[in-house]
Amino acid sequence: xxxxxxxxxxxxxxxxxxxxxxxxxxxxxxxxxxxxxxxxxxxxxxxxxxxxxxxxxxxxxxxxxxxxxxxxxxxxxxxxxxxxxxxxxxxxxxxxxxxxxxxxxxxxxxxxxxxxxxxxxxxxxxxxxxxxxxxxxxxxxxxxxxxxxxxxxxxxxxxxxxxxxxxxxxxxxxxxxxxxxxxxxxxxxxxxxxxxxxxxxxxxxxxxxxxxxxxxxxxxxxxxxxxxxxxxxxxxxxxxxxxxxxxxxxxxxxxxxxxxxxxxxxxxxxxxxxxxxxxxxxxxxxxxxxxxxxxxxxxxxxxxxxxxxxxxxxxxxxxxxxxxxxxxxxxxxxxxxxxxxxxxxxxxxxxxxxxxxxxxxxxxxxxxxxxxxxxxxxxxxxxxxxxxxxxxxxxxxxxxxxxxxxxxxxxxxxxxxxxxxxxxxxxxxxxxxxxxxxxxxxxxxxxxxxxxxxxxxxxxxxxxxxxxxxxxxxxxxxxxx
Ligand SMILES: Cc1cc2nc3c(=O)[nH]c(=O)nc-3n(C[C@H](O)[C@H](O)[C@H](O)COP(=O)(O)OP(=O)(O)OC[C@H]3O[C@@H](n4cnc5c(N)ncnc54)[C@H](O)[C@@H]3O)c2cc1C
Numbered sequence: 001x002x003x004x005x006x007x008x009x010x011x012x013x014x015x016x017x018x019x020x021x022x023x024x025x026x027x028x029x030x031x032x033x034x035x036x037x038x039x040x041x042x043x044x045x046x047x048x049x050x051x052x053x054x055x056x057x058x059x060x061x062x063x064x065x066x067x068x069x070x071x072x073x074x075x076x077x078x079x080x081x082x083x084x085x086x087x088x089x090x091x092x093x094x095x096x097x098x099x100x101x102x103x104x105x106x107x108x109x110x111x112x113x114x115x116x117x118x119x120x121x122x123x124x125x126x127x128x129x130x131x132x133x134x135x136x137x138x139x140x141x142x143x144x145x146x147x148x149x150x151x152x153x154x155x156x157x158x159x160x161x162x163x164x165x166x167x168x169x170x171x172x173x174x175x176x177x178x179x180x181x182x183x184x185x186x187x188x189x190x191x192x193x194x195x196x197x198x199x200x201x202x203x204x205x206x207x208x209x210x211x212x213x214x215x216x217x218x219x220x221x222x223x224x225x226x227x228x229x230x231x232x233x234x235x236x237x238x239x240x241x242x243x244x245x246x247x248x249x250x251x252x253x254x255x256x257x258x259x260x261x262x263x264x265x266x267x268x269x270x271x272x273x274x275x276x277x278x279x280x281x282x283x284x285x286x287x288x289x290x291x292x293x294x295x296x297x298x299x300x301x302x303x304x305x306x307x308x309x310x311x312x313x314x315x316x317x318x319x320x321x322x323x324x325x326x327x328x329x330x331x332x333x334x335x336x337x338x339x340x341x342x343x344x345x346x347x348x349x350x351x352x353x354x355x356x357x358x359x360x361x362x363x364x365x366x367x368x369x370x371x372x373x374x375x376x377x378x379x380x381x382x383x384x385x386x387x388x389x390x391x392x393x394x395x396x397x398x399x400x401x402x403x404x405x406x407x408x409x410x411x412x413x414x415x416x417x418x419x420x421x422x423x424x425x426x427x428x429x430x431x432x433x434x435x436x437x438x439x440x441x442x443x444x445x446x447x448x449x450x451x452x453x454x455x456x457x458x459x460x461x462x463x464x465x466x467x468x469x470x471x472x473x474x475x476x477x478x479x480x481x
Contacts, residue, residue: 005028007030009031011315013037013322015322019330021101021106040088045087049084081162114126134301136279137303143270144159147174154236170242173264174263179264196226203226214390215408243261267313294335306318345413347413354405359394370393375391378448386410393419402432
């Protein structure tokens with residue numbers, strides 16, 4: 001019997017296997033398809049490559065502002081997909097994970113088909129593989145949630161982008177969470193007519209309300225038709241040129257048509273084929289595997305990590321989970337996940353990102369000071385012609401520590417990483433304001449917004465922050481008279 005079997009070779013499974021083997025356990029990694037999972041093959045890496053192409057199209061259109069004349073960019077979608085495959089292969093080839101797995105002696109069964117539990121210590125692969133272990137770590141990730149409505153088989157998911165031969169003339173995007181807005185934004189830049197549908201009152205429902213409103217406004221300005229407050233999606237029908245969606249809004253039945261309908265209404269656990277009942281592993285009401293603080297399932301020698309647990313479904317969290325689950329599987333329950341600060345963001349146009357609490361959530365518990373600096377008041381965004389957006393900082397009036405930061409606009413995802421460090425290290429807002437961040441940068445907006453909040457809290461801030469970015473310029477002037 002093996003010490004540890006890890007099922008699934010996404011970020012959670014790969015790190016779990018490395019950690020278990022590093023702790024001396026004889027480890028086997030079994031995965032349905034390619035090494036790397038969603039992140040490498042179907043999620044962030046390929047989608048970010050499409051988003052990069054969308055950005056290049058936007059930037060090409062901006063060249064005229066700087067006196068550079070070029071013709072309107074034309075996208076060759078099959079060539080872009082070739083580029084996506086090159087990037088995916090390159091990222092995989094340069095990943096340090098595979099050499100680590102190999103050097104630690106982990107046995108890897110790639111393309112093993114769907115693994116299923118036979119009993120609490122035994123799993124079987126589709127191709128006849130049968131393995132037994134003392135401990136098992138389930139890292140099978142998630143999959144796009146399906147809608148139980150007639151005609152659902154006529155719809156697509158984001159994964160179908162890899163099989164298209166050209167950019168569809170029009171697209172219905174159903175669901176305006178992180179995946180839906182990325183699909184909408186990217187294919188809008190590629191020239192599709194996009195209709196984006198959200199059942200709740202606002203797109204990006206887990207973002208700060210100001211972020212949702214700003215992204216929705218920018219999407220509309222870019223020509224995306226955003227429909228909120230959809231009551232019910234009733235069915236899909238085939239049309240001569242594509243698909244029709246029948247839905248209700250304000251109690252009135254309506255229809256919308258396009259070449260493609262992409263459904264992105266959430267993420268479900270990839271648990272269907274696992275036969276969890278054979279191992280007495282329980283799931284929650286949404287179908288995700290239930291885990292305790294040590295990432296143990298209801299069967300204590302079986303652990304789960306990553307998207308399959310249904311918590312924050314992101315690569316860094318999956319990696320942390322994999323490490324913790326494997327540590328506990330080998331050493332016994334000693335390590336917990338804690339409550340790490342988790343920056344989240346998306347590569348849409350405009351980008352948006354958050355860390356910590358939204359303003360509404362913070363106000364439920366704290367007396368807060370909220371400061372906002374708009375992108376049209378910072379030097380770098382003016383230079384780059386990227387004046388749309390803002391940075392919002394939420395500060396606890398009592399401790400003067402930052403509770404949350406929300407950014408919409410160019411480089412939002414990068415800016416929020418700096419805010420995440422400030423929040424993780426429990427900096428006070430005046431301490432952040434006093435860091436002389438470089439001028440003229442996007443991240444510089446954080447010192448501005450921190451200075452604004454600090455002033456409201458009557459905290460002393462240095463002259464650099466008081467005088468905002470222009471002081472960076474003045475400082476240089478003084479040094480080089
Ligand atoms: C469009 C999109 C964009 C995203 N963008 C980002 C982003 O920008 N940043 C970010 O941090 N996250 C992003 N994510 C989320 C990120 O991809 C996931 O959180 C992450 O991949 C989860 O890792 P995981 O190891 O839990 O699961 P996965 O990466 O899903 O890996 C699961 C593995 O298990 C295998 N498997 C499944 N069932 C079985 C079975 N029964 N037997 C054997 N093997 C099985 C699968 O084939 C796969 O290899 C994005 C996701 C999507 C869909």
